[in-house]
Amino acid sequence: MTIPYTFFPSTEEVVSDEPLVLRRVVRWGECDPAGIAYTPRFLDYVVSVHEAFISLMLGGPIHMLKDELSVDFPVRGVEIDFRSTLPLDTRFEMVVHVGEIRSRTFDIHINAYKVEAEGKRRGDLAFVARITPVTIDHESRAAVALPEKLKSRVEAYAAAHPHQQE
Amino acid sequence: MTIPYTFFPSTEEVVSDEPLVLRRVVRWGECDPAGIAYTPRFLDYVVSVHEAFISLMLGGPIHMLKDELSVDFPVRGVEIDFRSTLPLDTRFEMVVHVGEIRSRTFDIHINAYKVEAEGKRRGDLAFVARITPVTIDHESRAAVALPEKLKSRVEAYAAAHPHQQE
Amino acid sequence: MTIPYTFFPSTEEVVSDEPLVLRRVVRWGECDPAGIAYTPRFLDYVVSVHEAFISLMLGGPIHMLKDELSVDFPVRGVEIDFRSTLPLDTRFEMVVHVGEIRSRTFDIHINAYKVEAEGKRRGDLAFVARITPVTIDHESRAAVALPEKLKSRVEAYAAAHPHQQE
Amino acid sequence: MTIPYTFFPSTEEVVSDEPLVLRRVVRWGECDPAGIAYTPRFLDYVVSVHEAFISLMLGGPIHMLKDELSVDFPVRGVEIDFRSTLPLDTRFEMVVHVGEIRSRTFDIHINAYKVEAEGKRRGDLAFVARITPVTIDHESRAAVALPEKLKSRVEAYAAAHPHQQE
Numbered sequence: 131m132t133i134p135y136t137f138f139p140s141t142e143e144v145v146s147d148e149p150l151v152l153r154r155v156v157r158w159g160e161c162d163p164a165g166i167a168y169t170p171r172f173l174d175y176v177v178s179v180h181e182a183f184i185s186l187m188l189g190g191p192i193h194m195l196k197d198e199l200s201v202d203f204p205v206r207g208v209e210i211d212f213r214s215t216l217p218l219d220t221r222f223e224m225v226v227h228v229g230e231i232r233s234r235t236f237d238i239h240i241n242a243y244k245v246e247a248e249g250k251r252r253g254d255l256a257f258v259a260r261i262t263p264v265t266i267d268h269e270s271r272a273a274v275a276l277p278e279k280l281k282s283r284v285e286a287y288a289a290a291h292p293h294q295q296e
Numbered sequence: 297m298t299i300p301y302t303f304f305p306s307t308e309e310v311v312s313d314e315p316l317v318l319r320r321v322v323r324w325g326e327c328d329p330a331g332i333a334y335t336p337r338f339l340d341y342v343v344s345v346h347e348a349f350i351s352l353m354l355g356g357p358i359h360m361l362k363d364e365l366s367v368d369f370p371v372r373g374v375e376i377d378f379r380s381t382l383p384l385d386t387r388f389e390m391v392v393h394v395g396e397i398r399s400r401t402f403d404i405h406i407n408a409y410k411v412e413a414e415g416k417r418r419g420d421l422a423f424v425a426r427i428t429p430v431t432i433d434h435e436s437r438a439a440v441a442l443p444e445k446l447k448s449r450v451e452a453y454a455a456a457h458p459h460q461q462e
Numbered sequence: 463m464t465i466p467y468t469f470f471p472s473t474e475e476v477v478s479d480e481p482l483v484l485r486r487v488v489r490w491g492e493c494d495p496a497g498i499a500y501t502p503r504f505l506d507y508v509v510s511v512h513e514a515f516i517s518l519m520l521g522g523p524i525h526m527l528k529d530e531l532s533v534d535f536p537v538r539g540v541e542i543d544f545r546s547t548l549p550l551d552t553r554f555e556m557v558v559h560v561g562e563i564r565s566r567t568f569d570i571h572i573n574a575y576k577v578e579a580e581g582k583r584r585g586d587l588a589f590v591a592r593i594t595p596v597t598i599d600h601e602s603r604a605a606v607a608l609p610e611k612l613k614s615r616v617e618a619y620a621a622a623h624p625h626q627q628e
Numbered sequence: 629m630t631i632p633y634t635f636f637p638s639t640e641e642v643v644s645d646e647p648l649v650l651r652r653v654v655r656w657g658e659c660d661p662a663g664i665a666y667t668p669r670f671l672d673y674v675v676s677v678h679e680a681f682i683s684l685m686l687g688g689p690i691h692m693l694k695d696e697l698s699v700d701f702p703v704r705g706v707e708i709d710f711r712s713t714l715p716l717d718t719r720f721e722m723v724v725h726v727g728e729i730r731s732r733t734f735d736i737h738i739n740a741y742k743v744e745a746e747g748k749r750r751g752d753l754a755f756v757a758r759i760t761p762v763t764i765d766h767e768s769r770a771a772v773a774l775p776e777k778l779k780s781r782v783e784a785y786a787a788a789h790p791h792q793q794e
Binding site for chain 2: 526
């Protein structure tokens with residue numbers, strides 16, 4: 131059988147890191163009786179991007195590395211605009227950009243596109259989202275400044291991959 | 297044993313319909329390794345309010361009655377501001393108001409407060425959310441005007457329970 | 463409006479403690495594209511019974527009281543037989559019995575019946591399940607004997623409510 | 629950056645089809661406050677194997693191909709033995725075998741092992757599971773014989789990859 135295994139594509143995987151792109155396929159268990167991804171599952175998708183993006187910025191798995199830095203990155207706010215439904219078995223890609231960078235928080239922007247067919251990446255826009263983590267101290271749980279090294283990496287990413295509004 | 301059963305309070309229940317208030321308790325299975333409700337679960341909470349509010353407006357379970365009207369109410373947009381964490385076993389109440397009412401959509405606003413102790417309802421604000429359903433035709437999936445009777449009920453609810461920004 | 467609020471019944475609540483009975487309604491978000499409860503959700507239901515039953519035996523919320531006893535009750539094994547599907551909006555009741563009681567583990571048996579109509583409790587059998595917690599020490603994570611007081615309560619429950627095989 | 633992207637490994641992917649092996653990583657959102665995969669999530673893992681295995685047998689995505697055959701494969705029974713916990717970020721592999729094949733049902737057996745390190749596949753046994761689909765007619769929902777071609781493929785798989793009890 132050919133590889134990758136087309137009878138059961140990867141549920142969620144990073145397919146690019148410049149910019150960060152996560153590809154997913156809509157599973158049966160994520161769909162509601164209308165046969166499309168159930169509304170709350172979109173926040174599962176978006177929070178997964180949040181984890182992957184901070185992991186990319188830290189250079190490894192977020193939950194291991196945040197402990198080393200004695201910080202955490204809980205979500206302060208999130209916003210999702212639903213543009214088209216995601217039916218069962220649909221493959222889609224979430225392309226990640228950075229918006230405003232503040233002292234303690236920054237905005238992660240996601241444009242999610244359906245994958246129309248192999249080789250042609252951008253299908254219809256499925257949703258647009260913004261998720262805003264805040265940096266807090268691991269012990270006191272108080273908001274603190276973004277670690278300097280992390281802030282530099284986020285700024286470099288933002289410069290290299292300017293955010294395009296959809 | 298006394299009733300209600302305090303060893304295992306109701307996971308989610310309507311405790312008022314004027315205005316609509318849903319009370320929940322944060323279950324073990326909704327919490328992440330930090331011991332608090334996992335971020336995406338908040339959209340599960342919010343979408344549950346969406347279902348309950350439209351059910352209240354229609355006078356019965358949404359998924360049965362929307363079929364009779366040949367319409368559906370998918371979510372066009374959602375926004376959540378996280379104000380304080382929801383630790384395991386926390387009880388909280390989501391108070392529901394209506395914001396702007398347009399021809400095909402309207403805004404449902406949720407203020408979620410922790411329940412501090414029996415008899416004293418309003419504890420800390422846990423989160424604030426806005427969820428915006430759009431009315432579509434069941435067959436064509438095109439956006440259509442809110443059914444007149446439903447619109448009147450929503451307007452009456454909005455008049456009786458003015459939205460208070462938190 | 464009459465109470466309880468029939469437009470949105472309680473998602474999950476204890477309706478009896480002699481024997482323990484949990485009543486649920488199948489939510490839209492628990493259903494798959496076939497319009498019935500998605501298979502893995504049944505284990506969510508069953509684990510919820512596990513939490514409620516141990517809470518009942520301990521006389522309060524499990525996760526608070528297990529810490530006081532310095533033990534934990536992870537699941538060692540589970541078995542579910544699916545007898546009929548659970549369509550959207552179906553109400554069902556999980557009736558809880560105790561099977562074999564061993565030194566460190568015991569079997570919780572669940573018979574789940576659909577609620578046909580108000581006042582007539584037992585509809586079709588939806589599923590039968592067995593879930594087996596093991597007692598472990600909170601620190602060492604090694605299996606230990608069931609705390610004596612808990613074991614007595616479980617034995618008294620088993621004697622009062624003999625398990626009926628379905 | 630090297631590929632595959634180690635900062636965020638694939639959530640779930642097929643890594644072999646002879647025999648079928650699914651590799652997963654335990655995500656933050658799958659863990660409970662104990663920092664390990666929440667018990668009901670194991671049935672999500674197992675049902676995912678069920679989908680992947682039938683997809684492999686049919687030669688493509690199950691939900692598309694079952695419709696062409698006018699059959700469905702709901703789960704009649706499931707059993708899981710939990711052997712060791714799955715902490716956050718753990719990678720594990722589910723190795724799939726076939727047990728008894730009957731006229732309308734067959735048993736899928738799963739041995740799940742932790743991935744200790746790159747290149748050394750088999751770590752500790754995490755869990756052992758059995759899941760039993762039944763073949764039903766798409767219209768009548770009555771149990772029917774396994775389609776002949778599917779049965780042959782399942783038998784060939786069983787012969788090529790004999791089940792080893794753990």
